[in-house]
Amino acid sequence: MHLLPRRVARTYIDAFEGLPREIWWLSLALLVNRAGTMVLPFLSLYLTRQISMTTSDAGRLVALFGLGSVCGSALGGWLSDRIDPIRVQQITLLLTGGLMLSLIGVQSVPMLGLLFFLVGLVGDAFRPAMMVAVTRCSPPELRTRSFALMRLAANAGMAIGPATGGWLAAYNYDLLFMVDAATCFGAAVVLLLTMPGAPRTDSGSDEDTVVASMAPLRDGPFLLFMLVIFMVAVSFFQIFTVMPLHLRDSYGLAESGVGSIIALNAGLIVVFEMILLRRLEKYEPLRIAAIGALLVGAGLALLPLGPPLAIAIVATGVWTVGEMLILPISTVIVSNRAPGSSTGGYMGLYMVTFGAAFIVAPWAGTAVYEAHGPLTLWASTGVIGLIAALGCLALRPALQGGRPRESYSAKEPSISETRS
Template identity: 35%
Template sequence: MKKIIGLYVDSYRGLSTEAWLLAVVMLINRTGSMVIPFLSMYMSSALNFTKPQVGMVLGCFGLGSVCGSWLGGWLTDKLGNYKVQAFSLILTVPIFLILPNFKTFESLAGMIFLLTLVADTFRPANSVSVARYAKPENLTKAYSLNRMAVNLGFSIGPALGGFLATFSYDWIFYGNAIAALSAAIVFILFFKNRKPRNQIASLLTTEKKLTADDRNAYLDTPFVIFNVFCCLFSMAFFQLLSTLPLFYKEAKMMTEGQIGILLGFSGFCIVVFEMLLVHAVEHRFTPRQVMVYGTGIAGIAYLMLNAPYGVPWLYVSMFILSIGEMLTLPFTATISASRATLNTQGAYMGFNSLAFAAANIFSPYLGTYVAEHYGYNTLWLGTAAVMLFTCLGFSWILKKF
């Protein structure tokens, strides 16, 4: 027991105060993660949308995420990460509050696009904040801490959302609004007058001039290819938020409350194990090796869904999927931040966020289409195949880094 506690202490050692404060803000914000996991069920059950309509609305979610990620990266380099994060959190509150009033396919699709456009400007700005407040040797740990906060919130949010959905789906939107407002207040109180911690950060307060060393993120060929594979990984992995809840409800006959707990279990696993896992592998394996292993493990988790077993097996599959996530996603941010220069961090982090967001344009529609016409077994087999291809792709392109 003492050894395990010691490992936890070592995992968190060296992280800055700002890294912890950013994690607190992220925890509050993501505790309100009630809308996304239940959006497909909300449209299917409460609004009687067809599966293709559900997929198209979720595609608008992805399109807004792409635009928001690009806009967030651009605005971060122009205005700074503090302003972008503050405005994003504040502006999402009224959108969440009015969203339940839009019940037609066209109006809901437009509002979902607007919501994610505003909300996802936060992501690259937050990634830049982590990079600028963390010591270089603790960068992966800092991103893992931030993801731990995300997943702790995500372990609470779906469980709470499942409870609220038993009364009314409208309450999941109101819960998200309350969480976003609380996160905005805490973020502004913590970071409004906070000074840079070191000389590198203090350079950000001066006018930035690009130099010959400042590569264009969108013309950096190896980085572009890397982001293509990140997009493919995301298309497969984030079936977690689109077709997987529908699979649980339709194929496994689970209730909203049971689904919320199962999805929350993923966040719980990441909270408990990610920092330990990252601490164990980051100095023993290269980022390339870790990402290859993680992608392969995630593919196995989706393939396990085709086995004709009950709910306990679904928890095993979710645990395996969480391990794959823990081994892959923190290192995508680390690689992106390390590839950038001081003047281009916003663009590089925004491009990487865009790669994940772009997948959400096509992934939900493709997933729901395959499930509708060919069945869930074919969907999970195809998802595992994409993961395998991505695994080989990461192995190839990261050699060139």
């Protein structure tokens, strides 16, 4: 009985041994930042309860955050190919903290819409910069494990943020904005004190930089893969928009219960994701991504079977396993696909895809939920998961081998082969 904890501990030690020091500092900053992720999981509840908006109107307002996210992701990727991505992260964290504080007490719907857009714009410029920094600070053979550590840090923070946010929201929603801002400032301080900058790549002339920034738009298989990711993300973002409403309406959960469900997702990822990925490292990445897409949809499709609460817990376990399979693998696929001079462009477009999904997800999800009910919405996520899984399998021949400028091998590399 005592051997199991030791084996688990040994698995984690082996998984993260030898990672560059810079990756650990980046992951610490991300942990601090995500520990304060409290506003987004409760945004739909905040708008419907505190601002007295209808569900569909709240969905349209939250979609402005997604619009800002699209613009911010493109901006962050563009900037990261031109200036130090560490500086991009520092600046965007400081600005995001200020914007969070500016949301306190705002009741005007137009002003809320503007601020949501700006939070999405500035906040999501951080994400591609972070991914570019990880790519530059880790050699190819360590890149998969580096991204895994970043996801571990992010989800460890998410295990703290929403659960704490649920209790704070029950007392005063303004505290969510304050704590979220404080952790943005804290993460910026970590980077300012520990990271002088990311290694530079030889991007060539200004003309070469412009050409490189357009590379992902000329990569047909990559664009099709982004379409698949978009479909998965539209379903996945229902977790942060409609699922809190459904858990309130159908399961009778208060904010603290909703936060606990989301924290359960993060806790499962922290404990099991790295072990799961190590077990699957000999399998083809796109096959794993296909299973992940299917499980995300299947887990969400279980939600209308409840109450009881056990259904929501089981559903969370299923879509969490799907998340553990598709999200880290898709990030590595994108990172390995991008030539060095175009890393920011590829990562930026990857994050733009998630931002675009966040425009569609709250608007479409709340509209379907209000007009047709939860059964139609959650069944639709199951169908989308199946289509996305088939898309991953169909793209295997085109995406095998990594970068578009390289000749492909006859066999798609496994996860372990992308690390060596």
